[in-house]
Amino acid sequence: MHPFLPILLQLSIFTIPILSSPIPPPLLHQNATDPPPPPQYNFEVTQPLPTTSLTPSCTLALISHNFSYTYDQPPVTIPYSPPENCTWSNATIEFSVSSKGTQHARIASIWLAGAELLRTSTAKPTENGVFWKTTKDITKYNSLLIQENITVSVMLENKVDSVFTGVYVVNVTFIYYDSNDINEPLQPLKRMSRRFLENNDIALNTLTNDELTSFSSSSGDLYAKPADLIIPISGFEEEGYWFRLESESDKRSERVAIPKNTYKAVLEMYVSFHGNDEFWYKNPANSLNAKYGNGAYREVIVTIDGNFVGSAVPFPVIYTGGINPLFWDPVVGIGAFDLPTYDIDFTPFLSFLIDGDFHRIGISVEGAISYWLVDANLHLWLDPFSEEVQAGYFENKAPSFEFEKSAESKGLDAEFEVEMERKREFSGWVNSSFGNFTTYVKHELEFENEIEITKNGNEEKIEQKVKEQIEVKVLSDTGNTISESKLEKEFPLKIKTSSVAIAESGGYNVSSSLDNSYEEKIKNSNGSSTLKNRQQASGWMVVVDGAYEVVDGEASTNQSYSYKGNSVCYSRVIGASNGTILSDSTNFLCMSSH
Ligand SMILES: *[C@@H]1O[C@H](CO)[C@@H](O)[C@H](O)[C@H]1NC(C)=O
Ligand SMILES: *[C@@H]1O[C@H](CO)[C@@H](O)[C@H](O)[C@H]1NC(C)=O
Ligand SMILES: *[C@@H]1O[C@H](CO)[C@@H](O)[C@H](O)[C@H]1NC(C)=O
Ligand SMILES: *[C@@H]1O[C@H](CO)[C@@H](O)[C@H](O)[C@H]1NC(C)=O
Ligand SMILES: *[C@@H]1O[C@H](CO)[C@@H](O)[C@H](O)[C@H]1NC(C)=O
Ligand SMILES: *[C@@H]1O[C@H](CO)[C@@H](O)[C@H](O)[C@H]1NC(C)=O
Ligand SMILES: *[C@@H]1O[C@H](CO)[C@@H](O)[C@H](O)[C@H]1NC(C)=O
Ligand SMILES: *[C@@H]1O[C@H](CO)[C@@H](O)[C@H](O)[C@H]1NC(C)=O
Ligand SMILES: *[C@@H]1O[C@H](CO)[C@@H](O)[C@H](O)[C@H]1NC(C)=O
Ligand SMILES: *[C@@H]1O[C@H](CO)[C@@H](O)[C@H](O)[C@H]1NC(C)=O
Ligand SMILES: *[C@@H]1O[C@H](CO)[C@@H](O)[C@H](O)[C@H]1NC(C)=O
Numbered sequence: 001m002h003p004f005l006p007i008l009l010q011l012s013i014f015t016i017p018i019l020s021s022p023i024p025p026p027l028l029h030q031n032a033t034d035p036p037p038p039p040q041y042n043f044e045v046t047q048p049l050p051t052t053s054l055t056p057s058c059t060l061a062l063i064s065h066n067f068s069y070t071y072d073q074p075p076v077t078i079p080y081s082p083p084e085n086c087t088w089s090n091a092t093i094e095f096s097v098s099s100k101g102t103q104h105a106r107i108a109s110i111w112l113a114g115a116e117l118l119r120t121s122t123a124k125p126t127e128n129g130v131f132w133k134t135t136k137d138i139t140k141y142n143s144l145l146i147q148e149n150i151t152v153s154v155m156l157e158n159k160v161d162s163v164f165t166g167v168y169v170v171n172v173t174f175i176y177y178d179s180n181d182i183n184e185p186l187q188p189l190k191r192m193s194r195r196f197l198e199n200n201d202i203a204l205n206t207l208t209n210d211e212l213t214s215f216s217s218s219s220g221d222l223y224a225k226p227a228d229l230i231i232p233i234s235g236f237e238e239e240g241y242w243f244r245l246e247s248e249s250d251k252r253s254e255r256v257a258i259p260k261n262t263y264k265a266v267l268e269m270y271v272s273f274h275g276n277d278e279f280w281y282k283n284p285a286n287s288l289n290a291k292y293g294n295g296a297y298r299e300v301i302v303t304i305d306g307n308f309v310g311s312a313v314p315f316p317v318i319y320t321g322g323i324n325p326l327f328w329d330p331v332v333g334i335g336a337f338d339l340p341t342y343d344i345d346f347t348p349f350l351s352f353l354i355d356g357d358f359h360r361i362g363i364s365v366e367g368a369i370s371y372w373l374v375d376a377n378l379h380l381w382l383d384p385f386s387e388e389v390q391a392g393y394f395e396n397k398a399p400s401f402e403f404e405k406s407a408e409s410k411g412l413d414a415e416f417e418v419e420m421e422r423k424r425e426f427s428g429w430v431n432s433s434f435g436n437f438t439t440y441v442k443h444e445l446e447f448e449n450e451i452e453i454t455k456n457g458n459e460e461k462i463e464q465k466v467k468e469q470i471e472v473k474v475l476s477d478t479g480n481t482i483s484e485s486k487l488e489k490e491f492p493l494k495i496k497t498s499s500v501a502i503a504e505s506g507g508y509n510v511s512s513s514l515d516n517s518y519e520e521k522i523k524n525s526n527g528s529s530t531l532k533n534r535q536q537a538s539g540w541m542v543v544v545d546g547a548y549e550v551v552d553g554e555a556s557t558n559q560s561y562s563y564k565g566n567s568v569c570y571s572r573v574i575g576a577s578n579g580t581i582l583s584d585s586t587n588f589l590c591m592s593s594h
Helices: 005-014 139-145 189-198 209-213 347-353
Strands: 058-067 076-080 090-099 107-112 115-121 130-137 150-156 168-177 229-233 243-245 252-256 262-273 299-304 307-312 341-345 359-366 372-382 390-394 400-410 413-432 435-454 459-476 481-490 493-502 507-524 527-544 550-564 569-577 580-587
Touching: 058 076, 058 150, 090 107, 090 115, 090 139, 107 139, 107 168, 115 130, 115 139, 115 229, 115 262, 115 372, 139 229, 150 168, 229 252, 243 359, 262 299, 262 307, 262 347, 262 359, 262 413, 299 347, 307 341, 307 413, 307 435, 347 390, 347 413, 347 435, 359 372
Parallel strands: none
Antiparallel strands: 058 168, 076 150, 090 130, 090 168, 107 115, 107 150, 229 372, 243 372, 252 359, 262 341, 262 372, 299 307, 299 359, 390 413, 400 413, 413 435, 435 459, 459 481, 459 493, 481 507, 493 507, 507 527, 527 550, 550 569, 569 580
8 A cells, every 4th residue: 555645545536537526515415395506606717708798790509418428439529610691700619518416527628620629627516506608719710610511529528327427518609799890990800801812912011900910929919810721730530639648758740731821820739637647746756656656747848840849838727626626616726617728839930831741740748647638729821912932940049958856755755846947949031922021939938846745645735836938029121020029927836735534434634725826927019918817725625435525624715816908907806615605806997006
């Protein structure tokens, strides 16, 4: 038996294949005569989309499906064509779900023509039922949304039996908006492409904002004008298009040939971690011989023809069964209903890609153990006036990579540390009808993780810091700055867990606290925006070996979300305990603190 049983037991209960953790029964027992309470509404705290204030021009209900025993089955797939007689400039996807009973948290994705639109995890149902709705802006996928006779697929692997009774009842709807309805100075996309075709001698000084912003490359702006073509870097439909990576040597790739008139390219990655790597940031070094091992450093690596071109350390999304399931009711973890995506600007590498030949785009996860679900969309912007563009690559500073780790153990206690720093600078020029522009991308990534196991293996403390900085500059050949932007991301995470054996029941009382934040600052020639999103939770739960449920517990979760843009601000502060919202305040005011 492993010496760290208490901590690891907690993981083994909550980490069953494909499943995040199971569901605690309702904490409060009601009288048989009371009417059943209404289903609980679960949600992720995030700011409302700008489209919420618009009237949809069309609504397309695509899928209504009950996901019961769907394990090892292909995704649910239906044909898609855009709604008839509909003009739109923006679109959103609505993923709404209800469920009743007991069930593990599951992972789900939606693909349009094999390109992923949304990755989401599920809330845990209760006997009284839960429901939730995720709405995401999918305007950047417009080149697919306008296509006829393609397919929409939804994968949600679930297992239903006499214990795990929860069926996920899912509706998928696309909603289309014409923002011209509110006199927003924006060309509807369909009209815009027509204008391109009618106007053959466009010069730089006649470019519209839409056309100019297609060159700007801060992460917030990368898709300011949606791409003209999206190529999925993904697997087979039968397995749900994602690649399932079992180890760090499990490298997947897709051969793609891209149009010779591509003037900008961005790879957008979807990533989620499961099984023995669901809590990768808590994993001890292999010296502990734990099932959940390989240390606590993971990095998603992207290659073109085997050459490193970019990477990302994923944000630690905690699914609704994670750490203590009572934390996530009714407010779920940051990113749990809309997992973050990671963009790699491919524009500096276009000279390698536009030769008309096939090239291999590869994805792997450094440090991975079973298993990761990854895939990507290659967004391409095409020159409407030219069949070919020319491109070149500038030799840059060689990417630098520093990595240090240490492990110490004494009796049942241990200390692990990992530090990583990666820097890369890439640039390349593309001569298109818009001009000869050079894109410079500078990327810095810092990662630090510390794990301390004390009290004879009964206490665990994790502290992780991830910092990322991306600077992008686009210059014309006459030296004019076309766009300039800087993106800074930071996501610190702290988790403390301690287990105490309960003599009578043979179970454990597991106490934990969590502090997880996502911060983002974007600065470009036009102004700046900041986003700060922080969750703090603490509580305890009683788990019994062999049982699949939390049998007792108490939890408190506080979250503060604040976004400040040039003219838009939004903040929300929320406190929840034992499944009930105790306080909730929202503010749209921009405080003039700067
Ligand atoms: C519509 O999409 C564009 C990007 O193509 C974006 O700039 C604009 O803010 C969106 N409008 C709304 C109302 O969401
Ligand atoms: C799906 O489940 C819901 C709730 O249990 C039920 O009302 C509905 O009839 C089911 N739909 C199908 C197609 O089975
Ligand atoms: C679309 O518009 C055409 C022409 O106005 C009309 O004949 C047709 O019935 C419309 N179709 C729908 C589905 O509204
Ligand atoms: C799904 O759609 C059906 C039919 O439109 C509707 O009755 C049901 O309430 C929807 N369910 C959810 C969870 O939105
Ligand atoms: C889509 O399928 C329909 C029905 O089979 C067909 O009439 C239409 O021409 C197809 N559209 C395209 C763009 O292939
Ligand atoms: C800068 O802001 C102006 C005014 O809001 C807008 O028209 C323009 O497209 C923006 N440019 C970039 C590069 O974002
Ligand atoms: C740059 O591209 C434009 C448009 O495709 C083309 O007319 C021009 O000749 C190119 N410049 C050079 C130096 O090749
Ligand atoms: C484009 O600009 C770059 C940088 O100024 C230059 O090295 C390259 O030769 C130019 N390409 C063309 C086709 O003019
Ligand atoms: C579990 O531990 C917490 C924190 O020490 C304590 O407050 C709680 O009463 C304990 N619960 C049980 C059932 O032992
Ligand atoms: C959440 O906020 C409440 C009220 O300020 C406080 O009593 C509680 O300790 C906080 N919980 C956590 C986990 O920070
Ligand atoms: C949460 O539930 C526990 C156990 O039932 C109880 O002791 C505690 O007072 C509750 N806390 C709140 C804030 O309701």
